[in-house]
Amino acid sequence: MAGSRREAVVAGAGIGGLTAALCLAQAGWSVAVHERSPVLEEFGAGLQLSPNATRILDRLGVVENLGGLALEPEALVVRRARDGGELARMALGPAALKRWRARYLVAHRGDLLRALLDRVALQPAIALTLDSAVRGFAKGPDGRLRIGMKRGPLSLETAADLLVGADGLRSAVRERLGLGGPKDLVFTGAVAWRALIDATRLPAALRRPDTNLWLGPRAHLVHYPLRGGAVVNAVLVVEDRRRDALDDDGWNNPGDPAVIGFEVSNWARPAAELIAAADDWRGWPLFDRPAAPHWSAGAVTLLGDAAHPMAPFLAQGAAQSIEDAAALAHCLLANDDIPTALGAYERARAPRAGRVQSEARRQAGFYHVRGAVALVRDMGLRLMGPDRLAARYDWLYGA
Numbered sequence: 001m002a003g004s005r006r007e008a009v010v011a012g013a014g015i016g017g018l019t020a021a022l023c024l025a026q027a028g029w030s031v032a033v034h035e036r037s038p039v040l041e042e043f044g045a046g047l048q049l050s051p052n053a054t055r056i057l058d059r060l061g062v063v064e065n066l067g068g069l070a071l072e073p074e075a076l077v078v079r080r081a082r083d084g085g086e087l088a089r090m091a092l093g094p095a096a097l098k099r100w101r102a103r104y105l106v107a108h109r110g111d112l113l114r115a116l117l118d119r120v121a122l123q124p125a126i127a128l129t130l131d132s133a134v135r136g137f138a139k140g141p142d143g144r145l146r147i148g149m150k151r152g153p154l155s156l157e158t159a160a161d162l163l164v165g166a167d168g169l170r171s172a173v174r175e176r177l178g179l180g181g182p183k184d185l186v187f188t189g190a191v192a193w194r195a196l197i198d199a200t201r202l203p204a205a206l207r208r209p210d211t212n213l214w215l216g217p218r219a220h221l222v223h224y225p226l227r228g229g230a231v232v233n234a235v236l237v238v239e240d241r242r243r244d245a246l247d248d249d250g251w252n253n254p255g256d257p258a259v260i261g262f263e264v265s266n267w268a269r270p271a272a273e274l275i276a277a278a279d280d281w282r283g284w285p286l287f288d289r290p291a292a293p294h295w296s297a298g299a300v301t302l303l304g305d306a307a308h309p310m311a312p313f314l315a316q317g318a319a320q321s322i323e324d325a326a327a328l329a330h331c332l333l334a335n336d337d338i339p340t341a342l343g344a345y346e347r348a349r350a351p352r353a354g355r356v357q358s359e360a361r362r363q364a365g366f367y368h369v370r371g372a373v374a375l376v377r378d379m380g381l382r383l384m385g386p387d388r389l390a391a392r393y394d395w396l397y398g399a
């Protein structure tokens with residue numbers, strides 16, 4: 001729309017919310033980002049940033065800002081947990097750039113947030129307010145949205161043309177849209193244990209610049225180096241129905257290294273060694289929810305985990321929120337009428353995000369099988385070869 005800038009409120013300064021703010025500002029919007037937390041904690045651990053995400057982050061200048069903090073793995077290596085036998089190897093690095101026209105990177109979530117915030121700071125059209133939780137919204141008498149916020153003890157209100165709920169798995173905006181609240185989340189039966197390990201505590205083979213995946217019965221382990229190789233990020237996903245002691249809303253449930261080590265006690269030595277080298281494990285129960293029939297109403301929409309939370313087995317939650325952000329801005333540029341633009345956004349995104357959600361669910365079954373089924377899986381992986389393995393990711397990374 002020519003003339004004055006229209007105003008958007010983005011609820012949530014996570015990866016999706018900050019990327020959306022950058023994309024909307026580029027598309028000519030004024031953006032007020034409201035983040036519930038009083039500080040943007042650099043919590044979390046490593047993130048794989050696949051080419052479908054880095055392509056967009058590159059255009060926004062975020063990859064440049066990440067600089068040496070992002071690492072480009074040379075390969076994805078898949079191993080059988082029991083004996084460490086290599087099942088598959090897919091070249092990344094230059095091969096990923098050539099095949100999918102963008103780089104495959106790994107980075108610490110805190111470093112990615114910092115790189116996004118540095119770009120946000122350069123954008124006068126974006127204002128970020130911390131300690132400001134979006135609570136609700138209604139249409140005002142002038143047809144614009146009235147958005148209610150809670151800042152400490154204060155209840156505040158602001159007007160905007162658009163509200164984007166990028167407020168994560170337990171989205172308040174989603175609940176207000178009538179699309180289900182936190183009580184509708186479904187525990188997947190798996191807990192992700194995450195740790196950052198000082199690389200000097202590990203043998204050279206475990207420090208290689210690869211993304212490693214170990215497949216065990218009812219569990220899998222992913223590890224890769226971060227921050228120029230100074231630390232190794234490890235995620236051990238274990239099927240475990242007991243989550244009574246875990247805070248559902250946190251990345252920060254402490255885990256007992258001895259109990260976590262027991263999970264892999266019959267795994268090949270390098271995997272067990274890696275697990276033993278970590279002394280600070282943080283557990284995250286994994287949740288899912290059924291796909292929503294729609295994500296938008298009037299001038300309100302959702303993005304990222306708020307719209308389509310997904311199991312981390314394809315490493316795509318953040319990547320899909322980044323894709324959402326770019327698609328939302330594109331649709332708002334192409335359509336002056338906001339509800340029309342949001343309809344186009346949903347049509348563009350729902351089938352793809354839904355496919356990623358269901359493929360991620362299927363992947364859990366594939367990773368955690370036991371006995372004869374695992375033998376068939378392992379044989380299939382061995383026979384597949386690197387090119388056919390890479391081709392399986394074309395629909396995802398090449399988009």
Ligand SMILES: Cc1cc2nc3c(=O)[nH]c(=O)nc-3n(C[C@H](O)[C@H](O)[C@H](O)COP(=O)(O)OP(=O)(O)OC[C@H]3O[C@@H](n4cnc5c(N)ncnc54)[C@H](O)[C@@H]3O)c2cc1C
Nearest residue numbers: 012014015016036048133134167168304305315317318319
């Ligand atoms: C073990 C594990 C490994 C993963 N690995 C990968 C990976 O390798 N690659 C990948 O792409 N993805 C990965 N993911 C998924 C990824 O972390 C998430 O999908 C991604 O962070 C979602 O981003 P988001 O911006 O939608 O939500 P969030 O990151 O949850 O951000 C939401 C923000 O909104 C704020 N907020 C909440 N409520 C309100 C409110 N009412 N008002 C204002 N602010 C609010 C929150 O404080 C938060 O800052 C992984 C997830 C897990 C669990």
